[in-house]
Amino acid sequence: MDGLKNRVYTLDLLRFAAAFAVVLYHYTARPDGAFDLFSTVSRFGYLGVPVFFMISGFVIALSANGRSAYQFCVSRFARLYPALWVGLIFTVTTVYLLTGNRTDLWTMFANATLLNDYIGQPDIDGVYWTLHAELKFYACVFLLVATGLFKHFKLWLSAWLALTAAHMVTGQPWFMGWFISPSWSPFFITGVSIYLIQDQGANRFNVGVLAGALILATIRAFSSAESFISSPSHTESAIAASVILLFAATLLAIAVGKLDMPHASWVVTAGAMTYPLYLIHNRAGKAIIDSLPVPEWLGVTLAIVFMLAVAFGIYRFIERPTGNWIRQFGFSLPERISMRARTEREPD
Secondary structure, three states: OOOOOOOOHHHHHHHHHHHHHHHHHHHHOOOOOOOHHHHHHHOOHHHHHHHHHHHHHHHHHHHHOOOOHHHHHHHHHHHHHHHHHHHHHHHHHHHHHHHOOOOOHHHHHHHHHOOHHHOOOOOOOOOHHHHHHHHHHHHHHHHHHHOOOOOOHHHHHHHHHHHHHHHHHHOOOOOHHHHOOOOOHHHHHHHHHHHHHHHHOOOHHHHHHHHHHHHHHHHHHHHHHHHOOOOOOHHHHHHHHHHHHHHHHHHHHHHOOOOOOOOOHHHHHHHHHHHHHHHHHOHHHHHHHHHOOOOHHHHHHHHHHHHHHHHHHHHHHHHHHHHHHHHHHHHHHHHHHHHHHHHHHOOO
8 A cells, every 4th residue: 555645554453354364264164174163263264365355455445546657556565565576486496495496487487477477387386376366367457547548437337337237148259358357347446446435435336336346346246156166055155145235335435434443563563574475375375384394283383483474575675675675666657767868958
């Protein structure tokens, strides 16, 4: 949530809760794991991902409004890439030291750009698929800002919602996934519509888009449960859809000021740790758990503590200072170039 004038601290808690749910899902809901009873709850932790997408829709709409396309690009680059590069190196190094599995430099480079899916290179960590969905969303927002269409929410949100519904029913337009994720679009649209309700009020259009997006989101949550839970029952699929509705209601309550909290530095830190924690926890964390000669519950506990410590280190010593420098340098660069050009044109 960098660059926001009024930070929503409750949203930081929601982001961290979503990230931690994903961590528990990957660590305790694995097949043949030792957490049979606990996994009946933690198996729904994957729903933290669509919650991320809802939050992203809200935050990106909020942060892009009033910014130039260049400023938006600099801000997103500073937020997305420094932590990704460090997390990538951490994952590759940890996996190699613990398992001996090597990753070639070309695959690392392709993953470092987040364009590896366009050139046929696999994700180094399975969680990176979500970053591809985020990047496509950022790219579309960038184009909307650059063309001056971003402020015309009724135009592009209506088109996006209609295309998403058409794709869900017919699979067309078939090329939609090339530039925006049709499967996860309902969650992004939910977040954007919640931002509009916060900014413009609960008018007919904003509420209508939110209702349409939530209908598609619950359908998607129900149908996609089988991709994350082994042989889910109809009840489990319904629970997944209900959880999405609950989190959407929570995000809406936060956006309109019904769930607010005063400033607390630990909340800000927890929210800031969310992205690096998400980046590093999966493949490297499982390698750590599998390599420890201790009971699985203890291995999971130690891995969680270690990942939280590493995530804090990445945020505090790399992501925050590097991101701040990129933003300061990037935002001031056009003015510096302009000043230099004027100086060179002036006669001696």
